[in-house]
Amino acid sequence: MREISSPALPAAVTGGLADSVYDWAEREPGLVQLSRRDGEGWRPVTAAEFRREVLALAKGLLTRGVRYGDRVAVMSATRYEWTLFDYALWSIGAIPVPVYPTAAAEQVRWILAETAAVACVVEHEDHAMTVGAVCDALPELTGIWQLDRGCVEDLVEDGRGVPDALVHRQRLGVGPESVATVIYTSGTTGRPKGCLLTHGNFAAAADALLGGWAEVFRDTGGGEPGTLLFLPLAHVYGRMVQVAAVRGGIRIGHHGVLSTDSLLPALASFRPTFLHAVPYIFEKIYQRAREAAEADGRLDLFEQAAETATSWAAAREQRGLGHGPGPGPALRIRHAAYDRLVYSRLRAVLGGRVRNVMCGGSTLSRELGLFFAGAGMTVYEGYGLTETTAAITANPPGRPRFGTVGKPVPGASVAIGEDGEVWVRGGGVFGGYLNHPRCTEQALYDGWLATGDIGSLDEDGYLTITGRKKELIVTSSGKNLAPGQLEERVRAHPLIAQCLVVGDDRPYVAALVTLDAQALSHWLKTHGREQLDIWSALADEELHAEIQRAVAAANTTVSRAESIRAFRLLPKEFTVEDGLLTPSLKLRRHAIADRYAADIEELYAG
Incomplete structure (x- = not known):
C-alpha cells in the first residue's frame, strides 16, 4: 500500500x-x-x-x-x-x-x-x-x-x-470530542447514513485549509477577503x-x-475575492460565455482566447512543478491581448475580484481548470467525503496539477490499496455512523477510512480519482470499466448536460445522454431549427451527428472494449426533484437505470 x-x-x-x-x-x-x-x-x-x-x-x-x-x-x-x-x-x-x-x-x-x-x-x-x-x-x-x-x-x-x-x-x-452535527450521506445507493462529525473534526479540517491555503484566501489585490x-x-x-x-x-x-x-x-x-464551488458552476459559466460569443459573431475570438488561456496555464503549471520555464514571449503577448478582450469580461461576471477558487464535490476536467487559470482565476480542486468533513486533499497553493485532486491537507494521509481503493486518515475523519456500528466497522480500520473510491498517486504524490468501487461496470466479456472519466469526457461537449454509461453484464458499453436545455435552444436557433419541439429535435440527424462526434472524441481516451458503442438522447435532464440526482448533483445510477430500463434495453436490442 x-x-x-x-x-x-x-x-x-x-x-x-x-x-x-x-x-x-x-x-x-x-x-x-x-x-x-x-x-x-x-x-x-x-x-x-x-x-x-x-x-x-x-x-x-x-x-x-x-x-x-x-x-x-x-x-x-x-x-x-x-x-x-x-x-x-x-x-x-x-x-x-x-x-x-x-x-x-x-x-x-x-x-x-x-x-x-x-x-x-x-x-x-x-x-x-x-x-x-x-x-x-x-x-x-x-x-x-x-x-x-x-x-x-x-x-x-x-x-x-x-x-x-x-x-x-x-x-x-x-469540547473537540463533542458531536457538532449529524450530516446524512447523499445516498447514491441504499438509504443514507448519518455521519457523526465532532467540533474537533470541523476545527481540524477548517484550520488545515486556513493554514495551508492562507495565501489563496488572502490574495485579494487589496481590500478585505x-x-x-x-x-x-x-x-x-x-x-x-x-x-x-x-x-x-x-x-x-x-x-x-x-x-x-x-x-x-x-x-x-x-464581489467576492475567492470562491468555493462545484464543477457544475464552471461548466455553466464557460458554456454561457461561449454561447454569448457565438451570438455576437465572436466565436473564433473566444476559441482562440480559450486555447491561449489553456496553453498559458499549462506552461505555468509546469513551471510551478519545476518542469519547465513557463510561458514564452509570444504566448505572453497573446495572453495579455486576450486578457483585455476576453478574460477581464469573464472575471467581471464573477464580480471582478475573484483570483482563486476551491472546487470539489465532483470531478472538474483538466481542460476547464486550465482555461479558468489562464483567464486569471486559479481553480484548486480538492477531494473529500461527508465522512472526512469535506476536503482531505487539495492542490497546493502555487503548484496545482490540473486534473488531479491534489495532495493531503495538513495532518492528513492518503494511501492506495492493492485493489486501487483510496484510504485516508486525519483530523477531519469522522468517528462513525449514527446507529450503524456494523457500517462503522466496515468503513474504519485503525484510524483509516476506506473511501470506496478508486484512485492513484502520481510520482509527485498528487491524487487522481478514477471512479467508485460500487460503480465499476463489468461487461459480459469480463472487461472492467470505471465509468466516471468516460462520462466526464462526453459531458465536455457544450450541448451535453449529463451522461450515464451502462454495460454491466452486457456485450458492450452504451450511454444515456441528456442535453442542456439552454445550450440546445441556442444550437437550434443558430442552425435554423428553433421551431422544433424537443422530440423533433432529438430526431434531428445533424444534432445526432454532433453528439456522435462528442462520443467519438471521448472514445479516443479508452480502449475499444471500453468505448461507447451506442447512445440514447433523453428528452429531459436528470434532476434532484425527480430522484435521479443526489442533492450534491451526483448521478443516482440505480434509480436512472430503473427509470429508463426500456431505453437501455433498446440500446442492446438486436
Whole structure:
C-alpha cells in the first residue's frame, strides 16, 4: 500500500465551534464577519453584532426546552439564518441536523426519527407541511419553527429574561470530542447514513485549509477577503466553508439558489475575492460565455482566447512543478491581448475580484481548470467525503496539477490499496455512523477510512480519482470499466448536460445522454431549427451527428472494449426533484437505470 502524508499544523484544536464567534467579538468587535442581503445590496454584520444575535437566539432556544446534546433539524436553502441557528445551537451544546430543502416526506421522517430531533427549523410553508405530514411518527418532535414567519424574532423575544451566563455555561462544556452535527450521506445507493462529525473534526479540517491555503484566501489585490456561500449548507462542503470563514475572520455572504441565472447577479453585487464551488458552476459559466460569443459573431475570438488561456496555464503549471520555464514571449503577448478582450469580461461576471477558487464535490476536467487559470482565476480542486468533513486533499497553493485532486491537507494521509481503493486518515475523519456500528466497522480500520473510491498517486504524490468501487461496470466479456472519466469526457461537449454509461453484464458499453436545455435552444436557433419541439429535435440527424462526434472524441481516451458503442438522447435532464440526482448533483445510477430500463434495453436490442 503506497502512502503519502502532510505534516500537521502546530496549533492544537480546543473548545467548540461557537467559541470563534465570541473570540472575534472580544478581539475585533468591529470586524465585518458577515454580510446580509438587503434589497439589491448587502448590509455588513460586525463580529459584535453577530455575537449579540447568536447569544439572543441561544437564550430563546433554551426557553423552548432545547438542552445540551439535543438534536434540532434545519431544513432550508443556504441563508444567513442557517448560520445563525448553527452557532446558537453550538453555543448551548445542541446538535443541528441538516435536511435538504428538496427532501421528500419519507426522507424527512427517516432523518428526524433516527436523530430523535426535538425541533425542526423550516424555511417556508411547504417545508412546514412536509414535516407536519410525518410528525405523528415523531414523538420527540415538539416544535416546527418557520423562518419566513418570524421564528427568529419570536425565539429572541422568548429568551430576553435568560441570563447570558447560562448560555456560556453550556458553551464551555463543549469540547473537540463533542458531536457538532449529524450530516446524512447523499445516498447514491441504499438509504443514507448519518455521519457523526465532532467540533474537533470541523476545527481540524477548517484550520488545515486556513493554514495551508492562507495565501489563496488572502490574495485579494487589496481590500478585505470575502466569499459568497452558495453551496447547500445541508452538504458538508457548504458547512465547511461556513465554519472556515467564521473561524478565520473572513467575510461571508449567503445565496440560496445554485443556478447561474440567479447566482451571477449575486456575485456581481457581492464581489467576492475567492470562491468555493462545484464543477457544475464552471461548466455553466464557460458554456454561457461561449454561447454569448457565438451570438455576437465572436466565436473564433473566444476559441482562440480559450486555447491561449489553456496553453498559458499549462506552461505555468509546469513551471510551478519545476518542469519547465513557463510561458514564452509570444504566448505572453497573446495572453495579455486576450486578457483585455476576453478574460477581464469573464472575471467581471464573477464580480471582478475573484483570483482563486476551491472546487470539489465532483470531478472538474483538466481542460476547464486550465482555461479558468489562464483567464486569471486559479481553480484548486480538492477531494473529500461527508465522512472526512469535506476536503482531505487539495492542490497546493502555487503548484496545482490540473486534473488531479491534489495532495493531503495538513495532518492528513492518503494511501492506495492493492485493489486501487483510496484510504485516508486525519483530523477531519469522522468517528462513525449514527446507529450503524456494523457500517462503522466496515468503513474504519485503525484510524483509516476506506473511501470506496478508486484512485492513484502520481510520482509527485498528487491524487487522481478514477471512479467508485460500487460503480465499476463489468461487461459480459469480463472487461472492467470505471465509468466516471468516460462520462466526464462526453459531458465536455457544450450541448451535453449529463451522461450515464451502462454495460454491466452486457456485450458492450452504451450511454444515456441528456442535453442542456439552454445550450440546445441556442444550437437550434443558430442552425435554423428553433421551431422544433424537443422530440423533433432529438430526431434531428445533424444534432445526432454532433453528439456522435462528442462520443467519438471521448472514445479516443479508452480502449475499444471500453468505448461507447451506442447512445440514447433523453428528452429531459436528470434532476434532484425527480430522484435521479443526489442533492450534491451526483448521478443516482440505480434509480436512472430503473427509470429508463426500456431505453437501455433498446440500446442492446438486436
